[in-house]
Amino acid sequence: MFKIRSLVSALMLAGSVSVASAWEALPTAAPEPADNPSSEAKIELGQILYHDPRLSSTGTVSCASCHNTMLGGEDNRPNAMGVHGQTGGRSAPTVWNAAFSKVQFWDGRAATLEDQAAGPVTNPIEMGMKSWDDVVARLKAIDGYQELFESAFGKDSITKENATKAIAAYERTLITPNSPYDKYVKGDESALTAQQIRGMQKFEEVGCTSCHSGPAFNGEGAFHKFPVADNGYFEAQHHFKKDKGLAEVSKNPADEHLWKVPTLRNIALTAPYFHNGSVKSLESAVEVMAKLQLGKDLSKEETADIVAFLKALTGEFPRQKMPVLPGTHGTTLN
C-alpha cells in the first residue's frame, strides 16, 4: 500500500510542478472500435434498446432509468435503484462522454462500452433479467425489433452481442461539447469568469490534473487509489473504504481501493458524489479530494474558485429525438 501511495504522490508532484497542462477541448466524435463501426441504423436501435424498460424483469427499469439521458446521464441518487426498489452500494456513473474512457464501471472492470452494456441487464439488483437468453427471447417476440436488428446487423441478428454493440454505438453519440471551458480553450477568453480562470489555475496548481487529465478530465481510463490518505474524520462521515473497489471483483489485494478516474465533465449536474454517493455538494467533494488525495487544506476561496471552474465543465446537451419503442401486438411478454 505504501508503495502505491508513494507512486501516487510522485505523480501528483509531477502534476503540480508542470508549467501548464495540455488543456484540451472535448472532441465532438468518439473513437469507434474496429469490430463495431457506427451506423445510423445501429445508433437508432441502440437508442431504443437503451430506453426500453422491457429489458428488465419487471418491465420498469431501462438503462436510462439510472443513466438518465434527459439529465446529467445519471440519477442524482447516492446509489442506483433497480428492480423492486433494490439498491446497491454504488452511485450510477454518468453515460455522457463515457465513450472517452478506456475503462467502464466505477471499478473499471469492463474494458469497453459493449462489455459494460451487458452487465446491468442480468444483475439481480439492477435490471434483474435471469439471462441474456431471456432478453433475446423477449426481443424476438417484438416484431419491431426483428426489423430494427435487421436494418442494423442483417437478417436474424437478435443476439446479446448485437444488442450490446447497438447500445454502445448509441452511447458513443452522447457527447456534450461547447462547455464554457471548451470555448475558453478554443480562444474565447470571455467564456470563463475571472473566478473560473482562478479556479482553473488552482485546479492545476494543487495537482487535480495529475489524475483528472485529458479532454474528459478522466485520465482517459486511468486507475487510481482512493482514498490515498487515511483520515478518520472523513471516513467516519463517508465510509469510503467500506467498498474495496476493483479488489471486490479481482480479489487481488493490490487492487484494494483502486477506482477508475471518473470524468469531471458535467460534474455540477451529478451530485451526490463519489463511488458511494456519500458527499452531497461539489464544495465538499473538492475539499475531500484535496485532503485525501493531495494532502491539502484549501481555503474557502480556493474551494469556491475550483467549484466555479468545475461548473464551467457543463457542456451542451444535444437535443435528441425521443425514441418510439416497438410495441407488442395484443399480448403481454413473458
Added chain:
Amino acid sequence: MFKIRSLVSALMLAGSVSVASAWEALPTAAPEPADNPSSEAKIELGQILYHDPRLSSTGTVSCASCHNTMLGGEDNRPNAMGVHGQTGGRSAPTVWNAAFSKVQFWDGRAATLEDQAAGPVTNPIEMGMKSWDDVVARLKAIDGYQELFESAFGKDSITKENATKAIAAYERTLITPNSPYDKYVKGDESALTAQQIRGMQKFEEVGCTSCHSGPAFNGEGAFHKFPVADNGYFEAQHHFKKDKGLAEVSKNPADEHLWKVPTLRNIALTAPYFHNGSVKSLESAVEVMAKLQLGKDLSKEETADIVAFLKALTGEFPRQKMPVLPGTHGTTLN
C-alpha cells in the same frame, strides 16, 4: 344494483339495434379548458415535468415511468410499479388521447387532466412525495425551473396549480391520429383489410359501440358497470369484482363496479388488459367483454375479426423531442 344493470342493458340494446354508428376519425387537436389555454412555453414545461423523476420521493419515478410516452402510453404491466417497487391493484391507463375523455383514472374520479396530474405525485405507492409543498420546494431549488415557469406563467409562479396545468397542456398534445381506421373513415378504402372491415361491422353488431363510442372509442367520458353479468368462471380467473371501482372512493353502493369506459385507441399496444391487468391477450379481452357485458359467445372467427379491427386503431405516434431536464448545480435536492 339491479336498476343500474337494467339501465346498462337498455343502453346496450339501443346500441345493438342502431343501423350504423357515427364512425369518426380522431381529431388532431384536443379541446382546452377556458382556464388553461395552451402555449408553447406551457407545453415545453409540461413535457419536462412529466419526464422528471425528481417529482418522486426516491427520484426514480416520473409520470412517464408508468405512462410511457415512448410506448403505448403505459407500462405493459398488470399493475403500475411506484417508488420502492410498490404495486397497487390497478393497471396504468394510457396517456395517449386521454385528452379526449371527460373523466380520468380508471374509476373516473378526476374530471380533468389537471386534477388527475396532481394525484400520483403524492400517492404513497406511486411517486410518494409527502406533499405538494415538498414538490414545489424541490422545483424552486432548481434554477432552470424558475425560468421555465416564468416563461409559461410569469414571475414567481412555481405552484402546484401551475405545475399540473403545464402537465395537462402537454398531455393534450399526446394524440395519435392516422390509424388505418382513421384513414378508412376518411375515405381510403384500402386502409383496412377485408377481415378488419368484417371486424368493424361485428364490433358494432354485437354492441361494443354502445359504450365504446365516439372518436376515441371511450364514450367520451361515460361510466359503465363492469362486469355486468355474474360469471363464476371468469371471476375465478380474473377477480374483476375484487375492486369496487368508483365506490372505492365514493363509498356509495350505487357506484359499485362503475368504471370509466376506457379508450380502445392503441389497444393492441397496451396489454395486459382491464382495470386489474389480469387478461393477457386482446383475444381473451374481447371474449371476456362479449360474455360479461353483452352476454354473447363469439365464435373464434368473430373474435379474430374484432381483434383485427382493434389492431387498426393503432395510430401514428408523433416524434417528440426528448426533453432536457434542468439540472441541479453542484448539490443534491432534499
